Amino acid sequence: xxxxxxxxxxxxxxxxxxxxxxxxxxxxxxxxxxxxxxxxxxxxxxxxxxxxxxxxxxxxxxxxxxxxxxxxxxxxxxxxxxxxxxxxxxxxxxxxxxxxxxxxxxxxxxxxxxxxxxxxxxxxxxxxxxxxxxxxxxxxxxxxxxxxxxxxxxxxxxxxxxxxxxxxxxxxxxxxxxxxxxxxxxxxxxxxxxxxxxxxxxxxxxxxxxxxxxxxxxxxxxxxxxxxxxxxxxxxxxxxxxxxxxxxxxxxxxxxxxxxxxxxxxxxxxxxxxxxxxxxxxxxxxxxxxxxxxxxxxxxxxxxxxxxxxxxxxxxxxxxxxxxxxxxxxxxxxxxxxxxxxxxxxxxxxxxxxxxxxxxxxxxxxxxxxxxxxxxxxxxxxxxxxxxxxxxxxxxxxxxxxxxxxxxxxxxxxxxxxxxxxxxxxxxxxxxxxxxxxxxxxxxxxxxxxxxxxxxxxxxxxxxxxxxxxxxxxxxxxxxxxxxxxxxxxxxxxxxxxxxxxxxxxxxxxxxxxxxxxxxxxxxxxxxxxxxxxxxxxxxxxxxxxxxx
Amino acid sequence: xxxxxxxxxxxxxxxxxxxxxxxxxxxxxxxxxxxxxxxxxxxxxxxxxxxxxxxxxxxxxxxxxxxxxxxxxxxxxxxxxxxxxxxxxxxxxxxxxxxxxxxxxxxxxxxxxxxxxxxxxxxxxxxxxxxxxxxxxxxxxxxxxxxxxxxxxxxxxxxxxxxxxxxxxxxxxxxxxxxxxxxxxxxxxxxxxxxxxxxxxxxxxxxxxxxxxxxxxxxxxxxxxxxxxxxxxxxxxxxxxxxxxxxxxxxxxxxxxxxxxxxxxxxxxxxxxxxxxxxxxxxxxxxxxxxxxxxxxxxxxxxxxxxxxxxxxxxxxxxxxxxxxxxxxxxxxxxxxxxxxxxxxxxxxxxxxxxxxxxxxxxxxxxxxxxxxxxxxxxxxxxxxxxxxxxxxxxxxxxxxxxxxxxxxxxxxxxxxxxxxxxxxxxxxx
Numbered sequence: 005x006x007x008x009x010x011x012x013x014x015x016x017x018x019x020x021x022x023x024x025x026x027x028x029x030x031x032x033x034x035x036x037x038x039x040x041x042x043x044x045x046x047x048x049x050x051x052x053x054x055x056x057x058x059x060x061x062x063x064x065x066x067x068x069x070x071x072x073x074x075x076x077x078x079x080x081x082x083x084x085x086x087x088x089x090x091x092x093x094x095x096x097x098x099x100x101x102x103x104x105x106x107x108x109x110x111x112x113x114x115x116x117x118x119x120x121x122x123x124x125x126x127x128x129x130x131x132x133x134x135x136x137x138x139x140x141x142x143x144x145x146x147x148x149x150x151x152x153x154x155x156x157x158x159x160x161x162x163x164x165x166x167x168x169x170x171x172x173x174x175x176x177x178x179x180x181x182x183x184x185x186x187x188x189x190x191x192x193x194x195x196x197x198x199x200x201x202x203x204x205x206x207x208x209x210x211x212x213x214x215x216x217x218x219x220x221x222x223x224x225x226x227x228x229x230x231x232x233x234x235x236x237x238x239x240x241x242x243x244x245x246x247x248x249x250x251x252x253x254x255x256x257x258x259x260x261x262x263x264x265x266x267x268x269x270x271x272x273x274x275x276x277x278x279x280x281x282x283x284x285x286x287x288x289x290x291x292x293x294x295x296x297x298x299x300x301x302x303x304x305x306x307x308x309x310x311x312x313x314x315x316x317x318x319x320x321x322x323x324x325x326x327x328x329x330x331x332x333x334x335x336x337x338x339x340x341x342x343x344x345x346x347x348x349x350x351x352x353x354x355x356x357x358x359x360x361x362x363x364x365x366x367x368x369x370x371x372x373x374x375x376x377x378x379x380x381x382x383x384x385x386x387x388x389x390x391x392x393x394x395x396x397x398x399x400x401x402x403x404x405x406x407x408x409x410x411x412x413x414x415x416x417x418x419x420x421x422x423x424x425x426x427x428x429x430x431x432x433x434x435x436x437x438x439x440x441x442x443x444x445x446x447x448x449x450x451x452x453x454x455x456x457x458x459x460x461x462x463x464x465x466x467x468x469x470x471x472x473x474x475x476x477x478x479x480x481x482x483x484x485x486x487x488x489x490x491x492x493x494x495x496x497x498x499x500x501x502x503x504x505x506x507x508x509x510x511x512x513x514x515x516x517x518x519x520x521x522x523x524x525x526x527x528x529x530x531x532x533x534x535x536x537x538x539x540x541x542x543x544x545x546x547x548x549x550x551x552x553x
Numbered sequence: 554x555x556x557x558x559x560x561x562x563x564x565x566x567x568x569x570x571x572x573x574x575x576x577x578x579x580x581x582x583x584x585x586x587x588x589x590x591x592x593x594x595x596x597x598x599x600x601x602x603x604x605x606x607x608x609x610x611x612x613x614x615x616x617x618x619x620x621x622x623x624x625x626x627x628x629x630x631x632x633x634x635x636x637x638x639x640x641x642x643x644x645x646x647x648x649x650x651x652x653x654x655x656x657x658x659x660x661x662x663x664x665x666x667x668x669x670x671x672x673x674x675x676x677x678x679x680x681x682x683x684x685x686x687x688x689x690x691x692x693x694x695x696x697x698x699x700x701x702x703x704x705x706x707x708x709x710x711x712x713x714x715x716x717x718x719x720x721x722x723x724x725x726x727x728x729x730x731x732x733x734x735x736x737x738x739x740x741x742x743x744x745x746x747x748x749x750x751x752x753x754x755x756x757x758x759x760x761x762x763x764x765x766x767x768x769x770x771x772x773x774x775x776x777x778x779x780x781x782x783x784x785x786x787x788x789x790x791x792x793x794x795x796x797x798x799x800x801x802x803x804x805x806x807x808x809x810x811x812x813x814x815x816x817x818x819x820x821x822x823x824x825x826x827x828x829x830x831x832x833x834x835x836x837x838x839x840x841x842x843x844x845x846x847x848x849x850x851x852x853x854x855x856x857x858x859x860x861x862x863x864x865x866x867x868x869x870x871x872x873x874x875x876x877x878x879x880x881x882x883x884x885x886x887x888x889x890x891x892x893x894x895x896x897x898x899x900x901x902x903x904x905x906x907x908x909x910x911x912x913x914x915x916x917x918x919x920x921x922x923x924x925x926x927x928x929x930x931x932x933x934x935x936x937x938x939x940x941x942x943x944x945x946x947x948x949x950x951x952x953x954x955x956x957x958x959x960x961x962x963x964x965x966x967x968x969x970x971x972x973x974x975x976x977x978x979x980x981x982x983x
Contacts, residue, residue: 133674183672193686380774391776403778446744460782461730462713465789466745521765538755542762547782548770 040368043354048373050347054397061384063377063400068093069512070378070553071101074401075370076511077552078324079108081117082413085420086508105370109363112149118362119144120409121323125201126161129444132179134239134255136168140179143172153360154316155304158202162300167256174257181237181257188267191232199228203303204315204336226268226278231287231299233262263291283309311336313360314352318342320362321351324369326402327390343395374398379553403553405460408443411550412436412473418509418544419477420485439473460550468545478541480533486540490533498526501536509543604706606882606917606953607830608699610838611823611867613889614721615846616676618903619911620895620932621855622647623662624924629931631895634852642922649860652868658922659871659880660915661981665926667939668891671905673846676890681723683943683973690963694723695946697732698971699836702955704732710833711795718822719840727963734838739818741801741825746793760790800832801825813873815865818842823870830883835953841866845889849900863887867913874916884917884952886945895932909935912945917952919981943975951977 055062066074072092076084084092092100108114123141131137147157164173180194199207207225235257242253265277280287280295282302289295303312318336322328329342342348351365358364369375379401381389390396406414413436446463468474480486485508495501502522506514514522522539529535543549623646626632637645640657653660670676670685679685682692693701696715704714715725717734718741725732737743763786771779792798799805803821806828814820819841826837843859867887874880892910893903909928915921926937947957950972959971 183675381776382774389776403775405778460785461733462785462789462792463733463735463744464730465786466743466793469786469789470745470747470751515769518766518769522762525762534755538759539762541759542766545763545786546766546770547779548766550782551778553775 040364040371043351043368044371046350047347047368050344050350051372051374051398054344055385055399058387058397060388060397060399061382062374063380063382063385065373065376066378066401067512069507069510071376072104073511074552075101075104075108077406077410077414079105079117079366079370080111080113081120081410082113082417083509083511085417086504089507089511101376102371105367109367114363115145115149118148120407122148124407126176127179133182134168134237134252135175135179136172136255137175139169139172140175141172142169143175148362151361151363154355154362155312155360158312159300159304162198162202162303163296165257165259167254169254177232177235178237178255178257181235185236191229191235194232194235195225195229198232200334202315203311204318204330204334205311206335206337222268222270223276223278224281226266226276227281230266230278230280231282231295233266234259234295236260259294261291262295263289263293282307310352310356313356314348316360316362317348317351317355317365320365321369324366324375325396325398326404327396327398329396331390331396343397375401377401379403401553403551406550406552408440410552412439412443414549415473415477415544418485418549420488420508443467468550474541474544477544478537480537486533486536490536498532499523502526502539505536505540505543509540510546510548604703604954605833606703606884607835607837608696608884608886608917608949608953609823609826609830609870610696610836611885611887612721612838612840613843613845613863613887614677614840615844616673616889616891616893616905617845617859618847618851618855618893620892620903621851622650622860623911623913624664624928624932626895626928626930626932629895631897631931631933633897635855640922644922644924647860649856650864652864653871656868656871659875660885660913660921661919661923661925662911662913663925663940663945663978663981664911664928665935665937665939666892666910666912666941666945667935668907668910668942671891671907673890673905676905676907678723680888680890680942682726683941683946683975684969690967690969691724691726692969693726693728693732693961694734695949695972696722696734696836696838697725697728698946698950698961699953699955700725700732701728701961702959703835703953707833707835710797711791712797712800712829712832712834713792714834715836715838716826716829716834717838717840718825719842721840722838727969728961737801737825739822739825739842741803743798743801746798797832800828800834803828810873814869815862817862817866819862820866820869823866824873827870827873827877827879830879831877847893847902848898848904849902851893851897851902853901871915880916881918882916884919884949885913885915886949887913909933914945914948914981917949918983919948919952920983923980925978925980940978941973941975943973944978945975946972947975948977948981951982 052062065071069089072084072089076082092104097103119141122144123137127135127137127140143160144157147160160173161176164171164177166174168175168178177194177198180197181190182193183190196207199205207228236259237255238258239255240253241250243249244251265279267275267277269275280289280299282299285302287293287295287298287302315334315336318328318330319333322333327333329344329348330336330340336342351368354368355361355365377398377400381400385397385399387394388397388399390402396402446461446467476484478486489495489501489504489508492501492504495504499519502519503513506512506518526532526535526539620626620631621633621635625635625637625645625647627636636648638648638651638654639645640654642657642660644657644662646654646657646662668676668679670679675686678692681694681696683695684692696717700713700715704710707714713735715732715734717736719739720736722734722736725734735743764783767779767783771783773779803811803824806824810824811820814824819839822839826839829837841859841863843862845859847854867885871880871885874883874885891905891907894906895909896903898904909932926935926940928934929936950957950959955971957971957977960968961971962968
């Protein structure tokens with residue numbers, strides 16, 4: 005059975021997976037695992053060299069609670085359910101972290117999470133006009149679920165034609181094509197975004213002038229742009245009898261004839277001409293050349309510079325660590341040397357050797373020593389502070405703000421909504437969409453926000469303090485999560501109930517000081533139910549809850 | 554090989570500037586050296602204290618047919634059904650704006666806007682930010698710029714420095730969510746600001762527990778994020794408890810005030826804008842609730858709905874600001890994302906047009922009663938100097954005493970001139 009057909013197992017699969025036995029010790033690990041172990045060891049060695057060279061000491065390994073919450077948020081997009089946390093903490097096996105990574109990579113929510121991450125990256129958080137987010141997501145979901153090689157996914161997006169829901173791959177370019185198709189800058193955004201997001205190269209500055217810090221010339225931008233000259237969007241309207249007006253029907257991406265060169269103006273008002281070329285490899289063009297096919301082929305299947313793979317490795321590393329090997333992750337090139345050049349090349353080669361399998365790349369990163377470290381600084385690595393502009397040495401994990409999607413899905417987990425199971429899949433999705441739209445309005449639409457910068461705002465705080473979602477989460481009605489905790493016969497004291505709430509919200513047990521403080525609060529409160537409500541409200545509103553650390 | 558020192562020398566562009574900005578914790582005035590900047594702050598401290606300047610932007614979403622409002626062409630086949638009338642100023646406007654006509658001694662019309670973006674999204678972005686959309690960066694809407702520049706010098710302001718009534722404003726871009734438009738509806742309702750059935754005591758209790766939990770994370774040696782979160786919550790709590798929330802309650806005004814603004818939801822939004830400016834808010838954007846994308850039946854719609862509501866609202870606002878002695882400190886701008894075609898289409902409508910159109914502007918010490926720039930007899934081309942949104946916002950910045958030398962730095966470290974380096978419109982300056 006193909007993995008992507010296993011719909012609906014959801015969290016249940018995770019819970020079962022966490023308890024499933026691993027490979028017995030005397031059984032040889034499968035070949036793929038041995039290769040993975042070697043790659044992980046190489047990552048660890050390169051990262052350790054950086055620590056030694058800079059005379060710093062790494063922070064200790066994160067404890068189980070900190071690590072599990074992190075790997076859940078990063079791989080499946082939400083915090084771990086309390087029963088998984090408890091089982092994981094009790095599991096004494098040495099390889100339990102590696103097994104957990106594998107389990108989560110097989111979870112359908114991994115596919116959902118990667119789809120969300122990449123739809124946001126490719127389209128931005130605010131869907132461009134007459135572009136189908138649903139179509140884009142469907143394309144990504146199917147491809148990630150089938151573990152399709154990344155270079156083939158990109159090839160599809162660069163070459164796609166057709167209607168925006170039938171062929172979801174068109175939406176990446178479609179979203180960048182706005183305005184008058186006869187203007188010379190019609191494809192400029194498509195060129196700029198494709199280069200930045202897929203190749204990690206900020207050529208857009210060179211639209212107007214030679215790059216100030218590197219050797220890229222203005223000509224290069226227009227050489228790239230020449231490849232996109234044969235596309236045009238077609239917006240089809242239909243008559244709506246109810247309103248008596250024409251309304252949107254669908255949009256599509258079509259081929260159009262274009263055989264000439266591209267003309268552009270330099271800052272000295274000099275007109276120049278450019279032909280399609282990729283890093284100096286010029287394309288022989290005649291009237292029958294399909295330029296996008298040629299371009300996609302150069303980038304995805306025939307590029308000795310390996311830039312597509314290198315860019316994906318850098319971006320994915322940044323997705324997990326908060327910082328890539330370059331800052332920002334999508335500005336690579338001679339002017340912006342990477343922090344760990346040899347490791348970046350090693351991972352690029354291994355990613356290509358693994359046939360561009362994104363899932364395996366994620367696995368290597370999550371199993372690395374650096375990924376498993378605590379986010380606390382120690383006395384010997386305070387200089388490793390990339391948030392302050394230093395080169396990252398990955399001697400401790402960085403703290404990332406939860407995205408709107410992570411926050412919403414985590415609130416559901418923290419309130420046991422995954423166990424209730426009454427709502428149908430469609431209902432749940434519809435409700436999620438509604439809430440996310442609201443979240444996004446309040447959280448803002450910037451899609452180049454650095455994950456490690458806290459971008460909280462007053463409306464966001466108000467929403468979490470007073471909004472319906474958290475109100476529901478701390479409800480004490482019968483059937484509510486709090487009620488189930490209070491009535492759970494396995495919990496024998498208020499201290500144990502406080503512990504349970506900490507595990508649900510923060511994935512860890514309270515410290516001694518917290519037990520004392522909060523225990524006293526609960527004990528002295530005339531209304532126990534209210535006391536637990538207030539405690540849970542505070543946990544869900546805390547700084548610790550809204551970050552991934 | 555991995556030494557940080559060597560790495561930094563590879564990267565002169567990003568690191569040092571970012572580092573410097575982090576320490577400055579402001580990141581705005583990068584044209585001046587830090588010492589010079591601090592010196593200026595001291596010299597102008599008294600002046601900054603006195604700056605009560607504000608801007609009210611009235612947004613006509615969809616793109617208003619300014620040829621039927623501010624720049625009529627009665628002699629041309631493009632002129633349409635409306636006649637011009639004389640005003641208290643040195644210019645004529647539409648016969649369907651008679652009350653504004655009486656205030657035109659204090660307001661002016663820029664008739665030579667030429668803004669190239671005739672698509673709703675792109676035009677809305679361009680007119681709000683002074684920049685055309687660009688894949689590299691999200692530019693801040695001008696309300697966010699004003700919030701960033703003037704908000705910090707108003708320590709007594711407990712409500713946000715940029716309020717958007719009725720929604721529809723743009724993003725704060727690289728200036729960050731603290732300068733985002735704070736959106737309320739036309740009744741002044743703030744989402745989630747009221748705690749359902751929760752008394753102050755219980756809220757206090759919750760905040761106390763929250764404080765204890767947050768303290769633990771702040772002390773856990775994980776960087777600044779924990780404290781940043783606490784700061785935002787503190788602001789949100791201050792807002793919920795603030796007396797300045799009264800500014801959102803238009804029903805505190807007597808019926809005669811509401812009548813003077815036309816007693817419509819739009820009129821009430823403008824009253825709220827005035828109350829907010831009185832409280833110290835430096836930028837309020839009010840979305841006019843009418844649809845202005847008039848591809849059909851342009852004259853009927855304008856005559857019956859759009860213009861009477863606008864006429865009452867704007868004239869009421871200007872009169873009220875004058876009565877309260879606020880007009881010379883408050884710039885009023887009224888515009889949409891573009892104008893509409895001089896040519897009248899087959900559905901008696903006008904389509905999108907960015908080549909030659911008008912904006913209404915006045916107050917804040919700007920010159921009133923004049924038409925700036927002119928179009929030809931058919932309204933098709935501009936026969937004078939043309940203006941961009943950057944010029945308009947530079948004019949507003951000048952009136953608000955925000956230095957035009959101000960440069961902001963994008964998240965990618967790129968310097969951006971305020972109002973895209975536009976020049977104030979000279980004939981509006983007094």
